Amino acid sequence: MKKSHLLLGLIVILMLAATSITVFAQDPVELRITWYNDSNEGEVLRDLLDRFEAENPDIRVVVDTIPYDAILNQLPVDVQAGEGPDMARVTDQAAYRGFYLDLRPLVADAAYWDESFPAAALAALREEGDESGLYGFPNQFTVSAPYINRTLFEQAGIEVPSDSMDAVSWEEWTEAAASVAQATGTPYAITMDRSGHRFAGPMFSQGATLFNEDGTLTIDSEGFRSMAQILVDWHTRGLTPVEVWVGSGGTYSAGADFFINGQVVMYMSGSWQVGRFANDIGDAFDWAVVPNPTGPGGSTGMPGGTFMVAFGDTEHPAEVARVMDYLASADVLREFSERSLFIPAHLGLGELNFATENALAEAALVTFASEVPKLTDQAYQLQYGGQGFAINNPIRDRLTQVIAGELSLDDAVARIQQDIDDALATAGQ
Amino acid sequence: MFYSRGCPVSRTTAPLGTSISSPATRPPNLIQFLFNGFVDVIDRLMAPLQNRLGVQRMAYIFVLPNLLIFGIFIILPMILNLSYAFTGSTELFPADRPFIGGDNFARLFECTNFLDPNTCREDVYWRAIYNSTAFVIVQVAFMVIMALISALALNRKIILRAFFRSVFFYPVLLSPVVVALIWKWILQQDGLLNAVIVSLGGTRVPFLLSADWARLWVILISVWAQMGFFTLILLAGLQAIPSELYEAASIDGASPWASFWKITLPLLTPTMTVVLVLALIRAVQVFDQVVPFTNGGPGTATTYMVQYIYNTGFTNQTREYGLAAAASVLMALILFTLTIVQLRVTRAGQNEA
Numbered sequence: 001m002k003k004s005h006l007l008l009g010l011i012v013i014l015m016l017a018a019t020s021i022t023v024f025a026q027d028p029v030e031l032r033i034t035w036y037n038d039s040n041e042g043e044v045l046r047d048l049l050d051r052f053e054a055e056n057p058d059i060r061v062v063v064d065t066i067p068y069d070a071i072l073n074q075l076p077v078d079v080q081a082g083e084g085p086d087m088a089r090v091t092d093q094a095a096y097r098g099f100y101l102d103l104r105p106l107v108a109d110a111a112y113w114d115e116s117f118p119a120a121a122l123a124a125l126r127e128e129g130d131e132s133g134l135y136g137f138p139n140q141f142t143v144s145a146p147y148i149n150r151t152l153f154e155q156a157g158i159e160v161p162s163d164s165m166d167a168v169s170w171e172e173w174t175e176a177a178a179s180v181a182q183a184t185g186t187p188y189a190i191t192m193d194r195s196g197h198r199f200a201g202p203m204f205s206q207g208a209t210l211f212n213e214d215g216t217l218t219i220d221s222e223g224f225r226s227m228a229q230i231l232v233d234w235h236t237r238g239l240t241p242v243e244v245w246v247g248s249g250g251t252y253s254a255g256a257d258f259f260i261n262g263q264v265v266m267y268m269s270g271s272w273q274v275g276r277f278a279n280d281i282g283d284a285f286d287w288a289v290v291p292n293p294t295g296p297g298g299s300t301g302m303p304g305g306t307f308m309v310a311f312g313d314t315e316h317p318a319e320v321a322r323v324m325d326y327l328a329s330a331d332v333l334r335e336f337s338e339r340s341l342f343i344p345a346h347l348g349l350g351e352l353n354f355a356t357e358n359a360l361a362e363a364a365l366v367t368f369a370s371e372v373p374k375l376t377d378q379a380y381q382l383q384y385g386g387q388g389f390a391i392n393n394p395i396r397d398r399l400t401q402v403i404a405g406e407l408s409l410d411d412a413v414a415r416i417q418q419d420i421d422d423a424l425a426t427a428g429q
Numbered sequence: 430m431f432y433s434r435g436c437p438v439s440r441t442t443a444p445l446g447t448s449i450s451s452p453a454t455r456p457p458n459l460i461q462f463l464f465n466g467f468v469d470v471i472d473r474l475m476a477p478l479q480n481r482l483g484v485q486r487m488a489y490i491f492v493l494p495n496l497l498i499f500g501i502f503i504i505l506p507m508i509l510n511l512s513y514a515f516t517g518s519t520e521l522f523p524a525d526r527p528f529i530g531g532d533n534f535a536r537l538f539e540c541t542n543f544l545d546p547n548t549c550r551e552d553v554y555w556r557a558i559y560n561s562t563a564f565v566i567v568q569v570a571f572m573v574i575m576a577l578i579s580a581l582a583l584n585r586k587i588i589l590r591a592f593f594r595s596v597f598f599y600p601v602l603l604s605p606v607v608v609a610l611i612w613k614w615i616l617q618q619d620g621l622l623n624a625v626i627v628s629l630g631g632t633r634v635p636f637l638l639s640a641d642w643a644r645l646w647v648i649l650i651s652v653w654a655q656m657g658f659f660t661l662i663l664l665a666g667l668q669a670i671p672s673e674l675y676e677a678a679s680i681d682g683a684s685p686w687a688s689f690w691k692i693t694l695p696l697l698t699p700t701m702t703v704v705l706v707l708a709l710i711r712a713v714q715v716f717d718q719v720v721p722f723t724n725g726g727p728g729t730a731t732t733y734m735v736q737y738i739y740n741t742g743f744t745n746q747t748r749e750y751g752l753a754a755a756a757s758v759l760m761a762l763i764l765f766t767l768t769i770v771q772l773r774v775t776r777a778g779q780n781e782a
Binding site: 249404 | 520617637723724730746
């Protein structure tokens with residue numbers, strides 16, 4: 001009798017314990033980040049988030065890694081439809097204006113955010129008239145500039161032009177790269193990512209001026225036509241892999257694989273490729289970043305970068321703010337930048353100790369850093385002025401039509417202007 | 430059953446799962462037992478409804494689920510699409526979009542010379558129209574001819590006939606994306622075919638980088654992928670032709686060629702017409718196979734109507750939902766016309782029969 005009472009009591013206690021565990025042990029709040037990778041930054045982020053979750057067991061962060069194309073094409077529609085994630089890594093920050101979560105009242109110290117990130121970058125997330133919204137932070141600053149395969153120059157016995165000249169034009173680089181390709185039997189001399197953003201730096205260097213003083217926007221200029229003609233000539237002369245610009249239909253396309261495989265001498269891209277090149281090229285050949293070619297408009301690349309943003313449709317704004325606070329903190333951003341080989345956009349990180357033994361990667365980052373002071377106002381305005389969404393793709397798509405023989409350059413210039421005007425009108429700008 | 434040809438008939442009163450078949454006449458069968466049970470349950474659910482509504486109105490009850498699905502997923506999106514077509518801005522929700530009348534349609538039709546896309550404001554739309562027209566004409570003609578030849582061959586008593594029928598039909602089972610990716614790996618600049626050409630001492634052919642080559646391959650691959658389906662329909666049509674006609678023709682000394690022209694083709698015409706119209710509708714809608722294959726390139730050489738709509742609405746940085754919706758309304762009109770033609774032709778065929 002006593003034994004059965006004991007057993008009964010034990011069962012009751014166990015049941016009560018199970019019930020209390022069910023009641024008090026709440027599931028952690030699940031937050032989702034939509035992310036894309038250029039190199040190893042996704043692994044670094046996961047590592048950082050694992051540490052955050054260990055210290056904050058009430059929050060679980062799921063990282064959904066998707067292709068960059070989907071970031072450009074799918075994410076804006078998802079966010080507009082109210083089906084977006086809690087946070088995301090984006091490059092087209094203007095596309096989400098009005099859909100962001102204002103973190104100012106939620107973060108621990110909003111003043112830290114204001115002091116730590118460039119005011120122009122924080123403003124790039126705001127709608128017109130909004131001067132205080134805090135919607136995210138730039139977690140990577142990028143600069144576009146060309147890479148060269150230095151080994152091929154050495155094999156060809158041709159001096160790298162920027163080694164001896166302060167200012168090298170796009171025409172001079174084209175001829176040098178063509179000579180190297182010919183001398184070494186390399187399939188292609190030069191290529192550039194199929195992107196309006198990538199074309200913009202060279203276009204401004206050649207003297208293009210998009211933004212007029214009266215606030216209007218004019219695509220037609222000597223500088224624009226000059227760079228467009230150079231790009232077209234690369235194709236007609238067989239200097240560039242046609243796949244990148246002509247074989248990609250209507251989407252972004254990178255020429256990185258051609259460079260990594262040693263199939264092209266010179267490649268116009270940007271600082272986000274450093275990590276990938278350090279990993280994928282290894283010691284196969286020596287590569288370097290060279291200063292942006294010089295023209296009548298200067299020697300500018302394009303600024304850019306990625307933003308970590310939070311969206312207003314989140315069901316857990318307080319938890320999102322905690323994650324954003326963590327990711328925006330100086331220590332976390334320093335580690336993220338050092339391990340991803342990214343140039344940070346944080347203003348107070350000081351000197352970084354990049355996590356690479358690769359001297360080429362370190363040198364590349366130094367060169368990219370030296371390109372920042374040369375960026376022109378027009379380049380900054382295109383990137384952060386809020387009209388880039390209407391400009392970049394028409395340039396890319398219409399120039400492709402010129403290369404494919406569907407349009408003349410004159411027609412393309414007129415079409416780009418009309419596309420920009422239509423896009424701005426549709427967007428109510 | 431409680432309902433037959435519009436008249437109420439005897440309603441089972443037997444216990445669940447024991448009606449219809451008698452154990453005395455057939456051995457017990459678990460599937461049949463379960464089926465009978467299911468029918469009984471439905472019967473008991475529907476009986477009160479039928480008593481309340483009457484037999485004639487029960488048809489609406491049966492149609493209702495499908496009507497709801499059709500309404501939510503077809504009719505509602507069509508109405509929404511119309512509202513987008515007559516509104517502007519980049520806002521997603523119809524309530525936020527200002528009414529702009531027929532501006533989107535006017536923009537699509539703003540042309541100096543409709544035969545020259547370069548004179549049209551929306552030149553890419555007109556390029557897509559012309560690309561689609563050329564694709565439809567060539568692909569459908571090629572498809573129908575190849576499907577007919579295949580059907581005729583597979584209708585003969587050849588060795589391994591069942592095997593060849595399977596081989597011809599197999600590509601139909603593949604996802605269009607899979608078909609596109611397989612062929613892209615074969616045809617791209619560093620693909621399998623170019624590797625073979627180079628290994629034989631030739632130079633790479635720009636199969637996907639030259640407008641003419643890309644257009645040709647898009648047609649060939651879509652024919653390869655869909656031909657089996659149409660071959661199957663034509664094969665069924667061929668087998669429906671009475672063999673006595675061929676025997677009589679043979680006795681009269683008709684050549685196989687004459688039999689084909691005088692017997693096969695005339696009697697196959699109704700089936701051919703259905704195949705033709707179905708192939709036309711499918712060709713106008715071409716999209717899923719082309720996007721992963723060429724993504725509309727090189728340039729806009731393989732950009733067809735649906736891709737124009739998709740790009741305008743979803744992949745351009747400025748999402749012009751209104752313009753995309755207007756273009757899709759125009760495409761719906763084309764498809765509607767083709768469907769009417771198909772219905773008329775099918776009815777004409779039935780009347781003749």
